[in-house]
Amino acid sequence: MNILGISCFYHDSAACLVQDGRITAAASEERFNRSKCSPAFPLNAINYCLQHADLTMKEINAVGFYEKPFLKFYRVLLSHARAYPFSFGSFCRTLPGWLKERLFLPLILRKELCYEGRIVFINHHLSHAASSFLVSPFEEAAILIADGVGEWASTSFGVGSGVDVRIAKELHFPNSLGLFYSAITTYLGFEALTGEGKVMGLAGYGSPVYVDKFKKMVIVRPDGSFMLDQRYFGFNKGGRMYTEKLIQTLGKERRPQDKVEQRHCDVAASLQKITEDILINIVRNVHKGTGMKRLCLAGGLFMNCVANARILEDTPVKELFIQPASGDSGGALGAAVYVYHYLSRDNRRTALKDVYLGPEFYDREIKRAFINGDIVFREYADDELLKYIAGQIAQDRIVGWFQGRMEFGPRALGNRSILANPCNPRMKDLLNLKVKRREDFRPYAPAVLEERCAEFFDVLQQSPFMLIAGRVKEEKKGVIPAVTHIDNTARVQIVDNDTNSRLRGLLKEFENLTGIPLLINTSFNLRGEPIVCRPEDAIDCFKRSEMDILVMGNCVAERNGIS
Ligand SMILES: [Fe+2]
Missing domain, CATH: 3.30.420.40 (ATPase, nucleotide binding domain)
Known part of the structure; x- marks a missing residue:
């Protein structure tokens, strides 16, 4: 059974494909249309999901949509009416979007994708709840949802058990x-x-x-x-x-x-x-x-x-x-898994271990992108590549790291990442100056080898997705200054044995060279832009920044190789 999940028209549009209970593809539209937090109908993301699985829309058994548009429209109408006359301008700006597309998803699916099959609309917070519980490792758990607002709910809690997800209580807009x-x-x-x-x-x-x-x-x-x-x-x-x-x-x-x-x-x-x-x-x-x-x-x-x-x-x-796509892009994932279990009553599959669910590119596509971008590159064998790049990072060079399938959700977890030396106290400023151009008060996060994490950080549980802050150990603050925030916390990504062997290999090489089992891991993008998706996006970002090295697959380009 193939189920497509969609979230769109507000912010963070995305699509997700579930096949026989397994999530096989998921991506945000912003990565394709290059507009951050894009609300657009996720045509590119849907096409990617279909291509990845070699499916057509005719083979999709049902589409799950992440909210109930008519209920949401009712809330928008009512809340604007209550705030009248102050809301008049806002209402006039909002209305065309609703009348043009938000209320007419079946028509859009028919027009854009020739899809005339079943569409299931799921409450916004139920989609969020499903996006977490149904892919969690727990057979039973409490569930808590908090966001801006869906239809009416802004905070909800409930319980998940087996394949059932129930919302027990909601707090409503405008209390959010x-x-x-x-x-x-x-x-x-x-x-x-x-x-x-x-x-x-x-x-x-x-x-x-x-x-x-x-x-x-x-x-x-x-x-x-x-x-x-x-x-x-x-x-x-x-x-x-x-x-x-x-x-x-x-x-x-x-x-x-x-x-x-x-x-x-x-x-x-x-x-x-x-x-x-x-x-x-x-x-x-x-x-x-x-x-x-x-x-x-x-x-x-x-x-x-x-x-x-x-x-x-x-x-x-x-x-x-x-679940790392905890915002509205994750609604696509939640809608897809919820509809799958609702229709199949199948048991849950194994928990979501990683979110490498986006596009990946063959060597020939990477090489073609380098050649088309007029960039000199050199190809390395696996071991040689990891040793060389670890050595370069240890010498304070900033590396764009483009590998395998793109991450789903806003965190770069080692496949569309910028990596750098956490030990250099000036590295945060260097990264800001040469690449990220972020506000200087924002911290950079580390990716750390699981077996040595406890030496450096107090983290209260596994944190594979950079979603739980840890405390940097007192004696290590001076050792890894570039990832120690002013309040001595760090947003840790713990890298275990199974999920990303290439990132792990690089961390191991860096550890061999320096004794430090972690790297700065920040997203591969420039300020205000979505994370890179295709090799061409990475090259564009490389050219417009002062990143020292770009690694895509086994191909390495150096800054002086740009013609
Ligand atoms: Fe939401």
């Missing part, structure tokens, strides 16, 4: 932790959707001195629920997500071009603290209600690896599972 975090993100001068991770990084530099002010904006109840005081927020009114009252409370907002001051760091730290506290309160209540110590998380809020670590630290939960 995700929108709360995004609103303050925009107040701090960063963009919603892409800026939340920056705010999490900024929080490390501040003190939570504004928590009492935030407590006036969010009323938290002992049962875990919360309510946002809407006098501070403007989710339906078009324009900005916060009101004058919020500015009166926290002070003048930061414009994107303004310098980051200590006050901004303190607001970020306070936001992070109150968000974590609210989550802890919810999780404790979920635990009280279910008695379960295993918890599956999904929804954009759980890209927050610092909050995820605090859940493990401060609640009775002992084990977390977070």
